[in-house]
Amino acid sequence: MRRIKEMVIEKALLSSALITIAVTVGIILVLSIEAIAFFSEVSIIDFFTDTQWTPLFADKHFGILPLLSGTLLTSFIAIAFAVPVGLSISIYISEYAPKSFRRTVKPALELLAAVPTVVYGFFALTVVTPFLQSFIPGLSGFNALSAGLVMGIMIIPFISSLSEDALHAVPHSLREAAYGMGSTKLQNAFKVMVPAASSGIIVSIILAISRAIGETMIVAIAAGQQPRLTLDPTVPVETITAYIVQVSLGDVQHGSLEYRTIFAAGITLFVFTFLLNTISYRIRKRFQEKYE
């Protein structure tokens, strides 16, 4: 009797764990079925080469490039801002700061990560954009620059916290050896600690990129809704995620081509983040083995 009960419980627990697989399968199925239906109407070559994205206009074009360029532009700004700052924070906290400083500052930084993204969007639109406009005169009310910068602020705690963990995991003997040879903290940090923790730091950067590409509300609020193929950070652009939001807010008929565009855009986004996450997972696994 007891054995049967134990077995039933184990099977129930297992099926809960299997739900996570069902979620992944569900995501892939849903995205591909709708995307295949989309590509039966729109040629895949047009999708990747056309330089206009105007599915909601009378003259329809389905080129993903403008959305992709918007996504990459805002993500690039965010990463270019967050990586130097986030890494400096992690090095400062792990190599320079006294322990008490670490204990108070780390939770405070994590508070930055707890702020809902819609709130960051408001910040970008009402504080950062007007501030930037005061010394960049041509800056449009919606632009990639302020959305990207605020996204960078949101990402800083991810990079600083994960990189700090990686630096923390480096064996203490390496640090002592470096100091024993008379290096300064700075030399120790950049010539010994950072190379030793490089895989962990790379993982944190990859995860941050993936996070930036998938970020929605900040760009939907502050970057605008005008898909255009440009690298100019001062004009409105539209990201993949912002487009999905734009369509979802409107009244689009289920089963229509417009409805399917959000799945085609979604699968593009999913492929990108999936690749980044897989790469980071691989590196993390190898890294764990190295120190265990």
Place this chain on the structure above:
Amino acid sequence: MNNIRKNRWKDQAFKVWGIACTLLGLVLLVIFIGSVIVDGLQRIDWDFITSLPSRKAERAGIFTALMGSVWVLVLTTIIALPVGIAAAIYLEEYAKKNRLSSLLEVNISNLAGVPSIIYGLLGLEIFVRIMQMGASVLAGSFTLALLILPIVIVSTREAIKAVPKSVRDASFALGASKWQTVSRQLLPASFGGILTGIILALSRAVGETAPLIVIGALTYVPFAPSSPMDEFSVLPIQIFNWISRPQHGFEVNAAAAIIVLLSITFLMNGIAVYFRNKWQKKLK
């Protein structure tokens, strides 16, 4: 000699730079919260919280959105909690080291990195269309439950892992079965840690906007939902809606609603940290 001095100087320069970077994030946080409070605090009163939405900014309130958020939060908890904890128990205590368990691991780590808007597309197709729930509170809760599932699983595993092995050994030595060990020893011992993870996951769910917009949650609902099948809005969507309107009055409303939303998320984070500290002390 010159070289040493140069290196020392560089060292000090980086130290200053490091402090500046660390404070940058915090200063920005303070500036931002300050500006939101300046904009919005004058607007917050009891009427703002209990009023229905309105076309006129000065009469509009957040009642329906707030109730929507509460509904979604409760249902999301009910759905995600048992599944997440059960999956974590399986992975931590039952799973053998084989291909299935490593597949589960990779998969959960991947799910945690899927953008939230993709969960919205999943929910739109599965819950809203195929299961015909419509853009209801229930469909929204299922969507958010799937979204926070990986977070719940990972944090629950950490909490269970932190229970010393001696507890398991002692329990088995007394003749307890696996499930008895889990349910009477491990779960009570890791309760604080599990609770922390769940509150953090829920604080994430409260702030989620994009997936709910995608499944079709409304930006304007005249009444608060009264059953799981009702249409709904949530606080972040209400804020988004107010931000996208041109009139200044709505910007003030958005700032006021942000104060409410931030209070909720920070309060949940505070509670989580409190439980974590208490639990970690107990574990030692």
